[in-house]
Amino acid sequence: MKKSMLISLICAVVLSFGVASMLYAVDAPGDDLIITAPEGMKVKPKGDQPGKLQKAVPFAHSKHESVECQHCHHMELDGNAYVLCTSSGCHDSLEFRDKENAKDIKLVENAFHDQCIECHKKLKKEEKPFGPTACGKCHTK
Numbered sequence: 119m120k121k122s123m124l125i126s127l128i129c130a131v132v133l134s135f136g137v138a139s140m141l142y143a144v145d146a147p148g149d150d151l152i153i154t155a156p157e158g159m160k161v162k163p164k165g166d167q168p169g170k171l172q173k174a175v176p177f178a179h180s181k182h183e184s185v186e187c188q189h190c191h192h193m194e195l196d197g198n199a200y201v202l203c204t205s206s207g208c209h210d211s212l213e214f215r216d217k218e219n220a221k222d223i224k225l226v227e228n229a230f231h232d233q234c235i236e237c238h239k240k241l242k243k244e245e246k247p248f249g250p251t252a253c254g255k256c257h258t259k
């Protein structure tokens with residue numbers, strides 16, 4: 119009797135862990151994801167003309183399966199979803215990049231360029247499959 123109770127207890131614990139991890143597992147979105155500049159993003163003027171935003175950046179999770187989710191989604195889960203990169207308190211600056219904020223990680227531009235371009239460059243150097251490092255190969259949409 120005691121032994122079977124112990125076994126069912128163990129089963130219950132194992133099962134509830136299974137269910138919990140299923141509830142909290144986050145699925146990667148489809149490859150139609152496009153990363154756009156945040157609403158209200160400012161653009162550096164060109165002389166006396168207003169500047170223009172770069173084209174948006176399509177991002178395929180399926181091409182990044184060799185990279186751990188947490189490498190990019192480096193924050194704790196928010197409930198059972200990932201914290202968005204541009205969430206308040208994260209990469210939430212709407213200023214354009216200039217001399218004084220050239221390294222400020224609050225800028226989405228710096229956050230993405232540091233993560234995306236740096237990895238692609240590193241892989242290229244190591245002669246492994248890599249992603250684009252040129253502006254026009256990412257900013258396509």
Ligand code: HEC
Pocket residue numbers: 153154155156159161170171172173174175226227230231234235238249250251252253254255256257
């Ligand atoms: C590996 C992909 C990648 C490459 C290469 C890349 N970018 Fe980006 N860039 C992004 C992503 C992602 C964002 C954030 C989404 C957005 O704002 O469009 C971004 C944001 C920006 C922004 C701020 C938002 C805007 O639209 O103005 C600027 C400016 C920018 N990039 C310029 C450049 C320039 C110039 C180059 C080449 C020297 C370049 N990027 C190369 C991925 C890339």
Ligand code: HEC
Pocket residue numbers: 144145146147153177179182185186187188189190191199200201202203204
């Ligand atoms: C190479 C970087 C990278 C990797 C690796 C990565 N993601 Fe993402 N993921 C992103 C970016 C960038 C976005 C767009 C986030 C944003 O707009 O703030 C995103 C968006 C998402 C979203 C949508 C968020 C939302 O609510 O709109 C989910 C869900 C997600 N990823 C799950 C995953 C899972 C699961 C994995 C691992 C299997 C994974 N990602 C791996 C970069 C990555």
Ligand code: HEC
Pocket residue numbers: 175176177178181182184185189190230233234235237238241247248249250255256
């Ligand atoms: C830790 C490494 C790593 C990071 C971070 C990373 N990438 Fe990549 N990326 C790769 C690799 C590896 C490939 C090549 C995959 C292949 O050829 O199968 C790739 C390929 C790509 C491609 C080409 C996909 C295609 O259709 O051939 C694009 C576009 C791209 N990455 C954009 C991004 C953007 C935007 C980010 C940042 C949000 C990012 N990557 C972050 C490793 C990375």
